[in-house]
Amino acid sequence: MAADAPPDFVGDLHAAYIKYVSEDTEALEFVTTDYMRMSGVYWGVTALRLLDRDPAADLGGEKLIEWTLACQHASGGFGGGEGHDPHLLYTLSALQILAILGALDRCDRDKAAAYVAGLQQPDGSFFGDEWGEVDTRFSYCALSALAILGKLRGPGAASIDVDAAAAFVDSCRNFDGGYGSMPGAESHAGQVFCCVGALAIAKRLDLVRRPLLCWWLAERQCDSGGLNGRPEKQADVCYSWWILSVMAMLGATHWIDRDKLADFILRCQDAEDGGISDRPGNRADVFHTFFGLGGLSLLGWFDARSEFTGRPRIDAVYALPDDVVRTLGLESQTVPPNSASLLDAWAAEGPPPPPPPPLVE
Amino acid sequence: MAAFEDVEPIPQDDGPRPIVPIDYPREYARLMGVFRAILKSGERSPRVLELTGDLVEHNAAHYTVWHVRRQCLWALAEGDPDVLGDEMAYAADVARENPKNYQIWYHRRALVERIGAGAAPAELDFIAAALDDDAKNYHAWSHRLWVLQTHGGWDGEPAFLERLLKADVYNNSAWNHRYQVAARGATDATAEVAFAVSKLPRAAENESAWAYALAFARRDAAARAKLLAHVDAALAGS
Numbered sequence: 001m002a003a004d005a006p007p008d009f010v011g012d013l014h015a016a017y018i019k020y021v022s023e024d025t026e027a028l029e030f031v032t033t034d035y036m037r038m039s040g041v042y043w044g045v046t047a048l049r050l051l052d053r054d055p056a057a058d059l060g061g062e063k064l065i066e067w068t069l070a071c072q073h074a075s076g077g078f079g080g081g082e083g084h085d086p087h088l089l090y091t092l093s094a095l096q097i098l099a100i101l102g103a104l105d106r107c108d109r110d111k112a113a114a115y116v117a118g119l120q121q122p123d124g125s126f127f128g129d130e131w132g133e134v135d136t137r138f139s140y141c142a143l144s145a146l147a148i149l150g151k152l153r154g155p156g157a158a159s160i161d162v163d164a165a166a167a168f169v170d171s172c173r174n175f176d177g178g179y180g181s182m183p184g185a186e187s188h189a190g191q192v193f194c195c196v197g198a199l200a201i202a203k204r205l206d207l208v209r210r211p212l213l214c215w216w217l218a219e220r221q222c223d224s225g226g227l228n229g230r231p232e233k234q235a236d237v238c239y240s241w242w243i244l245s246v247m248a249m250l251g252a253t254h255w256i257d258r259d260k261l262a263d264f265i266l267r268c269q270d271a272e273d274g275g276i277s278d279r280p281g282n283r284a285d286v287f288h289t290f291f292g293l294g295g296l297s298l299l300g301w302f303d304a305r306s307e308f309t310g311r312p313r314i315d316a317v318y319a320l321p322d323d324v325v326r327t328l329g330l331e332s333q334t335v336p337p338n339s340a341s342l343l344d345a346w347a348a349e350g351p352p353p354p355p356p357p358p359l360v361e
Numbered sequence: 362m363a364a365f366e367d368v369e370p371i372p373q374d375d376g377p378r379p380i381v382p383i384d385y386p387r388e389y390a391r392l393m394g395v396f397r398a399i400l401k402s403g404e405r406s407p408r409v410l411e412l413t414g415d416l417v418e419h420n421a422a423h424y425t426v427w428h429v430r431r432q433c434l435w436a437l438a439e440g441d442p443d444v445l446g447d448e449m450a451y452a453a454d455v456a457r458e459n460p461k462n463y464q465i466w467y468h469r470r471a472l473v474e475r476i477g478a479g480a481a482p483a484e485l486d487f488i489a490a491a492l493d494d495d496a497k498n499y500h501a502w503s504h505r506l507w508v509l510q511t512h513g514g515w516d517g518e519p520a521f522l523e524r525l526l527k528a529d530v531y532n533n534s535a536w537n538h539r540y541q542v543a544a545r546g547a548t549d550a551t552a553e554v555a556f557a558v559s560k561l562p563r564a565a566e567n568e569s570a571w572a573y574a575l576a577f578a579r580r581d582a583a584a585r586a587k588l589l590a591h592v593d594a595a596l597a598g599s
C-alpha cells in the first residue's frame with residue numbers, strides 16, 4: 001500500500017492563526033480562558049519565534065510587556081490575567097514572555113524570586129500558590145522561573161534548597177520509571193516533562209532511571225505515529241512536546257520513529273485556517289499549535305529543510321527559543337545525542353537499585 | 362441582581378489602549394463587574410458566596426473565584442456546622458459537570474481537609490462514582506490516593522481494583538493504584554508477578570501488566586524466575 005505524502009507545512013497560516021486568536025476577543029473560548037491568558041500569550045509568542053517571526057511586531061511588543069507587568073502582584077507573583085491572583089504557573093509564563101521580549105529587567109525580579117522561593121515546603125515540594133496545592137508541575141515552574149531570573153545559584157540566589165527540590169521530584173518516581181503529580185500518582189507524560197525538566201535544571205539527571213523511563217516513553221508512540229500520555233490512551237500532538245522534550249534531554253529521540261511522528265504532527269495542521277490541533281481533523285488551538293511546532297523543532301524537521309534553516313530552535317529543558325537560553329546563560333544537564341541502542345543502554349546501566357521501603361502508616 | 366444594589370460594579374479596565382480587550386458575554390460581564398468590586402472591598406459574606414457560585418457556573422476554571430468562595434465558606438462555617446456539608450453536595454455537582462477541572466478537585470480536597478477524617482469514607486464513594494464515569498480520570502485517582510494516604514481506608518481497595526481491572530484490564534491507572542496498595546507493608550513479589558501474567562493470555566500487549574510484573578521481577582529473584590518462566594513458555598508456544 002503506497003503511503004500518502006504528508007501534508008505541506010503551512011507556517012504562514014499558523015502565524016496568521018496565532019495573530020487572529022489573540023485579537024478574537026469576543027470568542028467564548030477567549031473569554032473563558034482569561035484566567036490563564038498568561039500561558040496563552042507565552043505559547044503564542046514562543047510559537048511565533050519558532051516560525052522565525054518577531055512576536056513584538058506581530059502582536060505589539062510594548063503593549064504585551066505592559067500587560068504582563070500589570071499582572072505582577074505586590075507579592076512578586078504573577079496572575080494568569082489582570083485581576084487574577086498570583087500563581088506559580090503564570091509566574092513562569094510571565095517570566096518566559098518577558099525573557100523572549102527582552103524585558104525581564106522591567107519586572108521586580110527580586111520580588112518575583114522571593115515569591116517563588118517562599119512557596120517551597122520542607123519536603124522540597126512547591127505550593128502552586130498560597131492555597132497549598134502540591135504538584136510536580138510546580139517544582140518545574142519554580143526551578144525554571146528562578147533560573148530565568150538568574151537566581152537559582154551563585155551570588156544573589158534565592159533561598160531555596162535545590163537538593164530538596166530534586167529529592168521531592170525523585171519521590172514521585174514510579175515503578176515504571178515515570179513520574180506523577182505527587183508521590184504514588186500515576187506516571188503521566190506531562191508530569192514526566194516537569195520532573196525530568198526540573199532534574200535537568202537542578203543537574204540531577206543521575207536520579208533518573210534512564211533506560212526504563214525511555215522505554216516507557218518510546219512505548220507512547222501509537223500506530224498513527226503520534227504519542228499518547230499514558231498507556232492505552234489516545235495520541236495527542238501535545239505529547240510530541242511532553243515526551244519528545246524528555247527524550248531530547250536524555251539523548252534518546254532515536255528510540256522512536258521520528259519520521260512517523262513528524263508526519264502525525266503535519267497531519268494535525270489545519271491546512272485552511274492555520275493552527276494545529278490535538279489530532280487530525282479536530283479544531284486547532286494555540287496550545288497544540290505551540291507544542292506541534294516545538295515537536296517539529298526537536299525532531300530537527302526544520303533543520304533538515306533548506307527553506308527553514310537559521311530559525312530558532314526550541315530548548316528542550318526551558319521550552320524557550322535557544323537564542324534566549326544562550327542570551328540568559330541558562331544552564332541545564334542533558335545527555336548528548338548518541339547512537340546507542342536502548343538494549344545496550346539498559347545493559348550498561350547495571351543492577352537495579354533496591355526497592356523503596358514500605359510506606360509507613 | 363437585587364442583592365448587590367449597594368455595590369458599584371467596576372468595569373473591565375484595559376487602559377487607554379487595551380492590549381487584550383475582553384468583550385464578555387453580557388451576564389458574565391455583569392457578574393465579573395460585581396466580583397471586581399468585591400475583590401477591592403474585601404467583602405466575604407453569604408451574598409458573595411452566592412456570587413461565586415454564579416461565576417463558577419459560567420467559568421469553573423476561574424481560580425480566584427474559588428479562592429474567594431473558600432474564604433466565604435471558612436468564615437460562615439465558624440457559625441454554622443452545616444455549611445461545609447452543604448458545600449460537599451454542591452462541589453459534587455460541579456465535579457460531575459467539570460470532571461477534568463483542576464480547581465474543583467482541589468476544592469474537594471480543601472473541604473475534606475477542613476471537615477477531617479469523618480469525610481473520608483463518603484469521599485472514597487464519591488471518587489468511585491467519578492471513576493465509573495471515566496475510569497482513567499487522573500484528578501480522581503490522585504485525589505483518591507491523597508484521601509487514603511491522609512485518612513486510611515486502604516482495606517477496601519483490593520476489591521475496588523478487582524472490579525475496575527475486570528471492567529478494563531488495560532486501565533493503567535488501576536494498575537498504578539494496585540502497585541500503591543501492594544507497596545504498603547510486605548509484598549509477595551512472586552504473587553504479584555503471578556497476578557500480572559495471569560492477565561496476559563487475553564491481552565499479551567498489555568503494557569501496564571508488563572511494567573507491573575517487571576517492577577517486581579527486577580528486585581526479587583523468585584519473582585524474576587516466575588516472569589522468565591512465563592516468557593519462555595510464551596516464546597516456545599509462538
